[in-house]
Amino acid sequence: MNKTTTTLIGPFSQILPMTDLPKAGALKDEQLQVLERAGVLVQGEKIVRVGSYEQLHREAMEQQYELQFIQEPMVLLPGLVDAHTHICFGGSRANDYALRVAGKSYLDIARSGGGILDSVRKTREATLVELVTLLKQRCDRHLHEGVTTCEVKSGYGLTVEEELKMLEAIKLVNRHHRLDLIPTCLAAHMLPPEHSDGSLYLQEMLKELLPQLQEQGLATRVDIFVEETAFKEAEALEYLLAAKALGFDVTVHADQFSTSGSKVAAEAGAVSADHLEASGDEEIALLKQAGVVATVLPGASLGLGMHFAPARKMLDGGLCLAIATDWNPGSAPMGDLLLQAAILGAAEKLSTAETLAAVTTRAAAALNLTDRGCLAKGKLADMIAFPTNNYKEILYLQGKLKPAKIWKRGQHV
Secondary structure, eight states: OOTTOEEEEEEEEEEOOOOSOOSSSOOOGGGSOOEEEEEEEEETTEEEEEEEHHHHHHHHHHHTOEEEEOOSOOEEEEOEEEOOOOOOOOSOOHHHHHHHHTTOOHHHHHHTTOSHHHHHHHHHHSOHHHHHHHHHHHHHHHHHTTEEEEEEEOOSOOSHHHHHHHHHHHHHHHHHOSSEEEEEEEEESSOOTTOSOHHHHHHHIIIIIHHHHHHHTOOSEEEEEBSTTSBOHHHHHHHHHHHHHTTOEEEEEEOSSSSHHHHHHHHHTOSEEEEOTTOOHHHHHHHHHHTOEEEEOHHHHHHHTOOOOOHHHHHHTTOOEEEOOOOOSSSOOOOOHHHHHHHHHHHHTOOHHHHHHHTTHHHHHHTTOOSSSSOOTTSBOOEEEESSSOTTHHHHTTTOSOOSEEEETTEEO
């Protein structure tokens, strides 16, 4: 499909455009627009119109548009957006997982050579070519499971040189892969073994790394892990405000085990605060007042055997809720967005509308992306079709119903 070709795709049994929904707060299923026997007009990478297939077909015949005929019953949704991942890494942490489920604590595992620093060692040892190959494989899987936009963090390098290597790998894959990657610099994942002072390390990253990211076009987003085992509240806020002054969007690993991160996110004006398993009423109110998107990560809860973030309470408290995988080698190795969203929805009593919005339009908001996440005129033609005639089957089957057809920027994958 070239830039000038207009194509009618359909008919679909149902289309859920995910348009005209409130940007934040609770959603009822009655608020979902469900178009029956509908089609999509696509020109190049963009959507021209979504509506009745019969009406669009008449126009297509008159204007001699191309046709992509859908024979089987199918339900069309926007492509999924995974707003928080760590899928650029070397090695495996299967040994850590076995120790953890056998009852070893995180601290015990770290003392025995495991934990995040194990992934740091293995990622540092990996060549650029090896990181590109591994990242491409994970992108292939994500795309074929319906994820058309994926955020990817650095953070297993923890030196200027190694962080640049990771972000260069992400840039190279993004240049050639159909999946859109949104790079985020997480040099502030934790204090590396070579450093003993968090503030000095963060100052080094501000002075030596972040300007290079801008010069080389490697990232426009900066993240930090605020936790007792990572970075303290005051130094994190100073770092984020400095990064923001340089022109970066900022986000925070917040409230995974303790609650200071959400305060940092609110005070820094972060786009999103991610994790939030420990968040309570006070933290939810802070994030709501600051307009911060709450990105919850059920994969980390499943991988660590801990409770989910209070997603129901967040929606009822007026937050914009996104659901992401946290796909990483340590705490969240599964990386299946649809499965995790369905399980979280069942556990937290989220409506179908709330869960689907959290992996499409509201997930796009967590990345500050306004050109995707819904099916409407002028938006990217990122679309996924499920082999069913009832959209409720998608979450009912808890991730086992995968897309049968995927379009990325108008191109059938």
